[in-house]
Amino acid sequence: MNKILHPEDSKAIDKLITYMNEHPQENFxxxxxxxxxGFSVSKLNKSFKAYMGIxxxxxxxxxxxxxxxxxxxxxxxxxxxxxxxxxxADLASFSKAFKRIHGFCPRNATYSE
Incomplete structure (x- = not known):
């Protein structure tokens, strides 16, 4: 997907991605x-999706x-x-979001070295 954006737009989205990674506890x-x-809502949605595919x-x-x-x-x-x-707000909402991303419920998460 990664559509070519104006370099300043790409830089702005990269700045937002860095912020997201540094502040995951915030609500979007x-x-x-x-x-x-410095984007409008529609420009952010359109540019971000073009740049990241999501x-x-x-x-x-x-x-x-x-x-x-x-x-x-x-x-x-x-x-x-x-x-x-x-x-x-509750574990049920979190579990639903977690499953949507990882494909399994948090209680089923296992980790191996």
Whole structure:
């Protein structure tokens, strides 16, 4: 997909991706994130999808779920605690999002070295 964007637009999206990776505990707010990089909401959605092949909200959810999985691998938090850390109101909502990304429920997550 990776459509060629204007270099400044690509740089802005890269800046947003860095921010998303550094702040996975936040909720995705398309208007806030668009303003952050000087885009309109429609420009953010269109440009991000052209650049990454996925919309910004879906991409951010993927980051959250990967960071949640990494946190659980440290064996310091329960899934309920992790769901709260990442801004989910309840474990059921978190589990649904986790399964959408990873293909299995958090309780079925296993890790091997």
């Amino acid at each position: 707010d398309v208007a806030k994130h668009a303003r952050m990089i 919309g910004p909200a879906s991409y951010f959810r993927t980051i959250k779920m990967e960071k949640a999985r990494e946190l659980h691998m440290q064996d310091r938090y329960t899934w309920t605690e992790i769901s709260s850390i990442f801004g989910y």
